[in-house]
Amino acid sequence: MKQGKIFQSLSGFYDVHSEGKVYRTRARGNFRKRKITPLVGDDVEFQVEDENKGYILKMLPRKNSLVRPPIANIDQAIVATATTQPEFSSNLLDRQLIALEISGITPIIYFTKTDLLNDKQMAYFKELAADYAKIPYDVILPDKAFDENSLDHLRQLFSGKENVIMGQTGAGKSTLLNHLAPDLKLATGEISMALNRGKHTTRKVALMRVNDGYIADTPGFSSYDTLEIDYRELGSYFPEFKRASVKCRFRGCAHVNEPDCEVKKEVADGQIMESRYENYLQLYTDIKNRKPNYKK
Numbered sequence: 001m002k003q004g005k006i007f008q009s010l011s012g013f014y015d016v017h018s019e020g021k022v023y024r025t026r027a028r029g030n031f032r033k034r035k036i037t038p039l040v041g042d043d044v045e046f047q048v049e050d051e052n053k054g055y056i057l058k059m060l061p062r063k064n065s066l067v068r069p070p071i072a073n074i075d076q077a078i079v080a081t082a083t084t085q086p087e088f089s090s091n092l093l094d095r096q097l098i099a100l101e102i103s104g105i106t107p108i109i110y111f112t113k114t115d116l117l118n119d120k121q122m123a124y125f126k127e128l129a130a131d132y133a134k135i136p137y138d139v140i141l142p143d144k145a146f147d148e149n150s151l152d153h154l155r156q157l158f159s160g161k162e163n164v165i166m167g168q169t170g171a172g173k174s175t176l177l178n179h180l181a182p183d184l185k186l187a188t189g190e191i192s193m194a195l196n197r198g199k200h201t202t203r204k205v206a207l208m209r210v211n212d213g214y215i216a217d218t219p220g221f222s223s224y225d226t227l228e229i230d231y232r233e234l235g236s237y238f239p240e241f242k243r244a245s246v247k248c249r250f251r252g253c254a255h256v257n258e259p260d261c262e263v264k265k266e267v268a269d270g271q272i273m274e275s276r277y278e279n280y281l282q283l284y285t286d287i288k289n290r291k292p293n294y295k296k
């Protein structure tokens with residue numbers, strides 16, 4: 001029996017790295033019966049059948065997992081965020097940040113396509129980047145697209161860790177990875193100008209060795225699954241709200257209609273971004289009003 005890590009999953013096969021070798025494995029029937037699906041990033045024990053084939057016997061406990069992209073045991077996520085083409089959406093960015101906070105994965109915000117911005121637009125993103133950095137998040141806003149400073153900063157942040165690169169379709173995930181590790185030569189897609197919507201180029205999740213860490217490119221998305229949390233917890237996944245909330249008059253303040261709410265005060269003062277608060281209220285209402293999920 002051997003132990004290894006799933007780095008790729010393709011139509012029922014799981015490719016596993018183990019002791020410098022690659023094995024193509026299948027999950028035994030008992031996994032399917034128990035509705036357990038191995039994910040890219042899972043550490044597994046497997047039995048070798050032929051020379052480089054095998055079947056998975058056991059999955060080792062997961063540190064964490066994400067639904068979108070489907071991946072396990074991740075330390076950090078680079079959230080590739082287009083400043084334009086597709087148009088920047090603070091709502092989409094905040095949803096991704098919250099999904100990562102819920103899973104205990106550290107986000108890094110990387111803004112793409114800054115070469116397409118005029119000075120006025122660039123000034124807007126500089127301010128936005130500074131606001132996100134205050135939360136605090138690691139934010140990279142390249143002066144020139146893919147300048148070496150920004151790439152080095154990113155390489156430093158992710159070395160020795162398991163990383164995933166996520167973001168909207170067409171945000172430039174594969175392009176960024178190709179700059180980080182030119183040997184990878186990933187396929188990238190032209191954006192459809194007519195619809196201003198990215199074509200999906202990346203169709204599968206795969207972990208790749210880059211420098212001394214792992215990184216996964218993932219298919220882009222254009223919508224999101226609902227967050228599997230209670231609406232009362234939502235505020236705790238906004239680090240700056242969580243920090244402020246110790247000064248709210250009420251314990252368990254939802255920062256909606258309560259008097260003497262520090263979060264609302266800091267929004268009014270400009271210490272907390274208005275867009276974050278608006279996105280919070282929208283998500284709060286969505287989660288509160290959603291029908292209970294009886295499938296669980």
Ligand SMILES: Nc1nc2c(ncn2[C@@H]2O[C@H](COP(=O)(O)OP(=O)(O)OP(=O)(O)O)[C@@H](O)[C@H]2O)c(=O)[nH]1
Nearest residue numbers: 113169170171172173174175188189200201202220
């Ligand atoms: N001008 C400019 N174009 C970029 C930049 N980054 C990516 N692009 C272009 O944007 C398009 C989409 O880039 P991809 O890297 O394929 O995007 P992706 O996020 O991997 O897309 P999916 O695989 O569909 O999720 C391609 O035509 C890239 O050449 C950038 O910084 N500046």
Ligand SMILES: [Zn+2]
Nearest residue numbers: 248253255261
């Ligand atoms: Zn409050």
